[in-house]
Amino acid sequence: MIGGGQLARMTHQAAIALGIGFRVLAASPTESAAQVVADTVVGEHDDPAAVLAFARGCDVVTFDHEHVPREILQQVLDLGVAVRPSPDALHFAQDKAAMRQALTEMGAPVPQWAVVESASQAEPFGERVGWPMVLKTSRGGYDGRGVFVVRDSAEAARVMERPLAAGAVWLAEEWVPFEAELSAQVARSPQGQAVSYPVVRTVQTNGICTEVVSPAPGLPPEVSAQAQELALRICDRLGVVGMLAVELFWTKDGVLVNELAMRPHNSGHWTIDGAATSQFENHLRAVLDLPLGAPDPVADHTVMVNVLGGDHPDLYSAYLHVLARNPRLHLHLYGKSVRPGRKQGHVTVCGPSLPELLHEAHHAADYLTGVVDE
C-alpha cells in the first residue's frame, strides 16, 4: 500500500488476520502506519525510484491516497506488478473534471458543472445555476481543501487568482441544497464480484468528515437502493477494483454524486466494529482477487465520530475517562501528533438506540479533544 497514513494503519490490522504479507510505502518512519507495520519502506509516493523499489516483490500495489502520479504507476505495471485500482480507474479519483465528464457520459446524476478557465467564464455559469456556487480545483484537493463556495462573481474572481496544481483546471459546480450527505461504499474484485455496504449519512465540518451514521437515518428504501445501484454501476463502468466510496448529496429529487474515492474511506471506518467484514478487509480481498466478505451490519445502528486535534496536546490524558465512561466504546487512535483540526482517531459505538449512540460518540470525541471536560 502506497501511503503511510491511518488508512494503511487500519488495513494492516485486516492484513494480519488474513495472514497476508503487507508492505507500506511511508513518507517517514513516524507516519501512522509506519509505526506499526513491520514491512515499512520509507520513501515519497511521487519519487519513481522509491515507488519502484517498494513495488518490487509485491504481488499487488494499492493505495492509501490518490496522489501517486500516473506515470509512476505505469512504471510499476511495467515491472509486472498489478496496480489496483488501475491507473485508468484511479484517474477518475485523481481528476474531478475527468470524473464529472465520465459520470455525465454514463448518465449518473451529478450537480450542474463546467470547466471554467477564467472568472469571466465562471460568472455566466453562476448566473445560470444561481449563487452561491462552488469552485473546485480538479486535482490535488482533499478533506475540503481546494473547494470554495463563492457568493458572487467578485469572490469567484478572487478564488481563481490562486495558483492551480500541475495539470489542474477550475471546475464550477452548482451549490446543492442537500437534505443530508450520504456515502455509498462498494467493494469490487477484478473478476467483477461486488458487495455493497449500507448507505450511511455523513456530516462534514469545514470540509472534514466528522460524523457517520449507519444506516443513514430516515433514508427511504428506494433512495438507499438508488444510491447502492449507482455506486455499483459507477464501480463497474469505471473499472474500479478495491473499495469505492461514492459521496452523494441527498436532495428532495434523489441523489447527486459529489465525490469518488477509490480506497478505504473515512465514511467506512464504522465497518471495523459495525459490519461483518470491515472496509479494510474487503479492500484487501478485492485487490487480491479473493472472494469478498459480507458487508452486513452487526447492530441496528452504528455511529462513528472523528477525533480531530483540539486544545489537548495529549489525547491520552482524556483516555482513561472516555474508556471508563463507556465500556462499549470502540476507540481507534492513529498515533499521530496532535495538530488542531488533524484527524487523530475515531470512536465507534453500535447498538439499538441512535440518539444514545450519537450522544455517546460525540461526548467521547469532544472529551478527547478538550471541547468538554465532564
Next chain:
Amino acid sequence: MIGGGQLARMTHQAAIALGIGFRVLAASPTESAAQVVADTVVGEHDDPAAVLAFARGCDVVTFDHEHVPREILQQVLDLGVAVRPSPDALHFAQDKAAMRQALTEMGAPVPQWAVVESASQAEPFGERVGWPMVLKTSRGGYDGRGVFVVRDSAEAARVMERPLAAGAVWLAEEWVPFEAELSAQVARSPQGQAVSYPVVRTVQTNGICTEVVSPAPGLPPEVSAQAQELALRICDRLGVVGMLAVELFWTKDGVLVNELAMRPHNSGHWTIDGAATSQFENHLRAVLDLPLGAPDPVADHTVMVNVLGGDHPDLYSAYLHVLARNPRLHLHLYGKSVRPGRKQGHVTVCGPSLPELLHEAHHAADYLTGVVDE
C-alpha cells in the same frame, strides 16, 4: 510482550486500535508476531541480556507464554519496569503443583491430586482415586505436552522414567469423567476492576484446543455463574493482572479447575469477532491499568475452530474456496509454516443457529487442512 507467537500477533491488532506502542520479544524474525510488529526485538525469552535489553524503555512487560524464568522477571522489575502479571502471580501458571496447592488452600474445587516422587508413591494414589489416573509434569508442559493418562501402575512407572524439566515434579491427579470442558475468562486490572466473559465450552483433541463454543451450550445458569465467580475469585486471590483463563471440567457435581493461563488464551479467540471487546484488547487495557472494555457477546452464538497443520503444505490453496463458501466466516491465519498438528490459524462464525455455525466452522477448518476437499 515477551514471546512472538500468534497471541502477540493478535495483541498487536488491538494495540494498533488503542494507539499504544507495542514491542515484541520474538525468538526469530520469522515468528508469527515478528512478521507484523514494527517494533520487534529478536532474542530468547530465557536470555537475561535479551530480555533486559527488550524491557528497557517499556512501561509494562507482559507475556504471550508462561516460560520466562522468574529470576529474569525480577531483574526486569529491578529496572523499574512493571511486570504484569507479576512474577508472584505468574508462578501459579508456571508451576502446576504450586497452582494446585494455592487453589486447594483457597477452597477452590480441584480434582484430587498429589505430588508423587516415584512410581511406588503413584500406585497407592491410583488405587485410591481409581484407574486411569493422570500424571503431569508440574512445569514446562503446554498444549497437552507433559500430560499422561495412565491405566495402571506399570504404565505410571514407564511414564515416570521420563526426565523432568528443571524444578519440575510429578503431579498425580484423578482422571475426571467430565460432561464437557469449559473455560472461564476474566480480565483484571491492577486496581482490581474485573470483567468476566461468557463461559465457553472447549474441545481438546490430542491435548490441543480444537473447538470453542460461546456461550457453553446447555450449561445451567447456576453452573455458569459458579464458574465465573470462581474465575474472579482465583484472579483476585492470586493477584492476577491481565487476562486469566480458568480451564474447567464440568461434571455432574459442578466444576473442577483443570488449568490456569495468565495471558490471552486459545479459548478466547472467539472474542475478536464475537465480543464487544476482544480478550487481546482487554489484556492490554488490564496490564496498562486502563478501564476494561465490555465482554458482552455480539451474537447469540459464536463458534471458533482451530486450523491445525495437516496434509496441505499451503493453506492458501484452500483459501479461495473457504472465503467464497461463507462470506460471514472470519479467517485468522498466523503466518506460520505448516507442520502437522501445529496451530496455523482459526476460523470464527457468529449467528443465531448453533448447528449451522458448528458445521460451517468445522468445514472451513477441515477444508483448509485438507481433511475434506469439497
